Amino acid sequence: PRKKYDLARENLEKAANWIVNYTLEEQRSVGTDTYTKKTAGRASFSKLYQEDMMAVVEEQLTYGSYITDYTEIYCESMAFSKVNESCFKSEMEPKDFVQRQIPAVLIDSSLYQTITENAGENSTVISFDGAASLEEWVGKPGAKLIRATGTATLDNSGVLQETTCRIIY
Numbered sequence: 018p019r020k021k022y023d024l025a026r027e028n029l030e031k032a033a034n035w036i037v038n039y040t041l042e043e044q045r046s047v048g049t050d051t052y053t054k055k056t057a058g059r060a061s062f063s064k065l066y067q068e069d070m071m072a073v074v075e076e077q078l079t080y081g082s083y084i085t086d087y088t089e090i091y092c093e094s095m096a097f098s099k100v101n102e103s104c105f106k107s108e109m110e111p112k113d114f115v116q117r118q119i120p121a122v123l124i125d126s127s128l129y130q131t132i133t134e135n136a137g138e139n140s141t142v143i144s145f146d147g148a149a150s151l152e153e154w155v156g157k158p159g160a161k162l163i164r165a166t167g168t169a170t171l172d173n174s175g176v177l178q179e180t181t182c183r184i185i186y
Contacts, residue, residue, distance in 0.1 A: 018134035018143045019126045022169050025177040026123050035062045037121050055079040060118055068094075070111040074118055089118075120154040122180045124167045128152065140178065143169045151186060160186040 029035075041056040058076035072091040077084065090097045096109040096117075126132060130147035148165035151157070167182040 018132045021134070021141070021171065021175065022124070022126055022132070022143045022177075025169070025171050025175055026126075028175075029121075029123070029177045033063075033065050033067070035060070035065055035121070037062075039119055039121075041119055053079075053081065056119065058119070062115070066111050066115065068111065070114075072114065089114075122152075122154070122167070122182045124169060124180055124182060125152055128165075129167075139173060141171045141173075143171065145169075148184075151184065152182065155184060155186070157186065162186050 037060045039056075039058055039060070043054045045052045045054075056076055056078055058074060060074040061072060063071045070091060072089070074089040076087045078087055085101060088099045091109070091111070091114045094108055094110070095106055096114050097104065097106045099105075124145055126145065128148045128150055129145040130149065131145070133144045135142045135144070145165075145167040148162060151160060151162045152165065163185040165182065165184045167180060169177060170179040172178050
């Protein structure tokens, strides 16, 4: 299963155009209080990482009972963003714009001790457990891993369709 997943991931990373639908939920606990942040979005990238890259990112952000829409656009080395009625722009390299976005959760299979495969009629689900360290894309310096698990769904031709990851740190 590790080789099958790694090949699917490698092929995806080589693609010049991506459309990523994502949801992210973060919970922080302080004493007995829990604070939740949710993000749901869609990011479209054309000519990923190239000088003439174009991208549109549309998100809905939820902080407790506060909900707002957020949009970012990248074109001609400029990043544009809009939240509520405020608009901003900044010169930016393509790689810097991509790094600002929620990363596609591409699991690093080398971190996991247990990898299993469950083949279905239309897809194969590869499960990951027993992570030795945090995924690099978590980006929380000094965070201590408690547990990480994930799944990757591949279609019948081995193309990566979806990943999920649950990390407690």
